[in-house]
Amino acid sequence: MDWFAAPEYWLAREVCQSLIAALYVIAFVAAARQFRALIGEHGMLPVPRHLARAGFRRSPSLFHWRYSDRLFAGVSWTGALLSAALAAGADDLVPPAAAIALWLLLWALYLSIVNVGQTWYAFGWESLLLEAGFLAAFLGNGDLAPPVLGMWLLRWLLFRVEFGAGLIKWRGDACWRELTCLYYHHETQPMPGPLSWFFHHLPRPLHRVEAAANHAVQLVVPFGLFLPQPGATVAALLITVTQLWLVLSGNFAWLNWLTIALALSAVDTTRLSALPAPPSFGDQPLWYQGLLAALTALVLALSWWPVRNLISPRQRMNFSFNRLHLVNAYGAFGSVNRIRYEIVVEGTTEFPPDRHTRWHPYGFKGKPGELRRMPRQFAPYHLRLDWLMWFAAISPDYARPWFAPFVARLLVNDPDTLRLLRHNPFPDRPPACVRARLYRYRFTHPRQLRSDGAWWERTPVREYLPPVTIEDLAHLAPRHRRGRQ
Template sequence: MDWFSDPGAWLSRLVLTRGVAVVYLLAFVAALRQGPALLGSAGLTPVPRFLRHSSFRRAPSLFHWRWSDRLFAGVCWTGTALSLATLAGLADRLPVAGWMVLWLGLWALYLSIVNVGQIWYGFGWETLLLEAGFLMVFLGPAHVAPPTLVLWLVAWLLFRLEFGAGLIKLRGDRCWRDLTCLDFHHETQPMPGPLSWWFHRLPRRLHRVETVANHVTQLVVVFGLLAPQPVAGVAALVVVVTQGYLVVSGNFAWLNWLTLVLALGVVDGGWYAAVLPVDPPAQLDSPAWFTAVSIGLAVLVAVLSVAPVRNLLSRQQRMNTSFDPLRLVNSYGAFGSVTRVRRELVVEATDRPDPDAVWREYEFRGKPGDVRRRPPQWAPYHLRLDWLMWFVALSPAYGRTWLSAFLGRLLDADPATLRLLRSAPFGDRPPAAVRVLLYRYRFTTRAERRASGAFWHRTFERELVPPVTREELGSIR
């Protein structure tokens, strides 16, 4: 390794770029499947309406020049194809300039979606994918020696991601300081996974161990990421283990998966060579112009890092914040506060809106509903509607721009909207009325689980939206 290229990191680059390509693929597929119902011209928050009140300077996107549902689908399909080409190794066969154009295309296409995605794309893992994806542009194909400076920028991204998450916890909810947050978190997290019931039922002493391990990793071990090898590799492996733990204990879209991929990219390439039967490239070039580009990138990231570092050091630290419209260098953090009580929205419909009406539930794909249904595994795929329903249960203000439109689509039995759900009580037939109830959910005890087979126990709290028909829908807008 020298200051400008690290031939021994070729396997680390291979793991890293393939992993980021997988996440891009999931992101574009999710946009293709969910975008029409959420963002389309007849979606819950239509992009054309958003574009009337936005500018290219504030939210760069190719959709400022033209919008159509067909163009949006074309962007998603193009991104999917480019992701698959990268996974198949086609990008590695391109000249350096071709590699850069391909990865820059992936980044620009996804940036175009995120910047018009409104509330549905307001998650930290969107900017994380964009920042990581932009760095991939400058790593180069298989026949080029990985640029050392870009590898350092990957470690710098991982450091900010983990350290920001650790600081926001330490500065936020008191339960992180008294080590009790995980008494609640497995039960109240936005979308529990198949093993979350068992994690929640661990002894409280083990919850304290979980919390301490989180603090040690995010506030202490992360500084090893900025050290030379092998220290950086050891620190990265610790991050891999902790992220793997989060992967099996919850459903956080691709946040933990992409963090894990970034950590694998920081692992010493020589360690991979010792366990993977892969022959190294016969020759690795280092074009002078490509080295110059990597130096320019490092300078750019250093300048753009000033605001995120100030945010890290501030007592008023903000989570998941972008300081430039291209989302090149961002601040991260999660769960500065932990909810103690889980509340869920239950959406119901009836075919006869009278006092004797029988109400039947809509089932969502990922969020809790049927108390006997085991929480499913969806991550790293992102169910955007399910996540937003969790936020509305915390505060109805999160649904101000779209909840009434969602109910209207259910009353119309809109096919695109129904495809976001697991099941509708009347199939593709429009109901006569819908309503939204608020329930308190908790995981069953071990005894309750044995007796009933249920994972959840729920208690009715109140009616959030009273029964509404198509004619009455305007009254809640």
């Protein structure tokens, strides 16, 4: 069946699959480097405790069979190596059926991590990576021409990502309809990047143009993905440009790069004369055609829930309707904060503390802290603790399950927790007390940045956590480190 093959998308498939695999490398490496303090056996939200509450049907994961930190590390590094091999083209060295199996193994390994990651993995880009990786498994390899159905399924995913994000904004915060959200967003987003200060200080009319362009690209352009070429290519490139703008303006883990990968899958490169012509491919086997037909039927059936969500006035943002994270609902920033709050965590060796006590702040890698420290670029790498600290500053309810265990680990100088931080002011022995204070942070004006090098200014708001000692939180400290002072 000639209609089943789309050789004109051979390069688009290669780029899309390679980018998705590369992002899996980053996701697995981030899991391997951060899990011990977050969800390890002695972590803030231990996986074994989660598994005792959640059965396999509720959170499918190979860790229901057995859990240990060594096994989790093995799964993470195995996933990183496998995804690196796929990014380098290892799937072209094996038969098509084996290539599909490798991609599905990659998906299953990361699904096992996400489904035990709890609040640390409750981000839309986790589900997006899983869904994109699952679909990429069925795009074939160098032996087969890209399948028409598989490429269209990627466009359907991209449409839901963009149109869902556009609708959640239009229905949500009034500032999106008034075109004023970007007066605040660059300053109050979860983790500003090195250019966010400059984006914030763009003229306000340009901020309104940004907001209007966002509505156009997310509410109108996605329909262009279903137009005949070159219309779909134009729509895909417009989405790509918008995502690159977001890459420059902030740190959103791999969300933007994954969206770019999906957009590039819709680009018809045969219209670019500078690129080589498509290679010759073998005939599509019947089993492969049947598999793609079954996959398409599955996606269409599961699409009932996200489509119903899209047309609902009570639209959910970043929601999975099944535990396999397939055919999900997406969206971002349905509301925008007008004020930025930051939690500053401090410790002291003095006990008992009084009004003359000297407190020393802990330094985080990504979230704002030191006033003269320029925001850093970490995306597509994901700093999970730093992101959750942003939520914690908005409301203590976000942090209730893990913030006290986090402080308890600071009180015993837990090395796994300290590896998540940039600076530990107590390298020789743990602090006697730790406290947390809430501040309002603002970007400085250009004149202040030039005069004293400060990117931020802040004013105290209130006490977030009163001074506590290890005796207060001993029940939350890692058992193997209690009493080590």
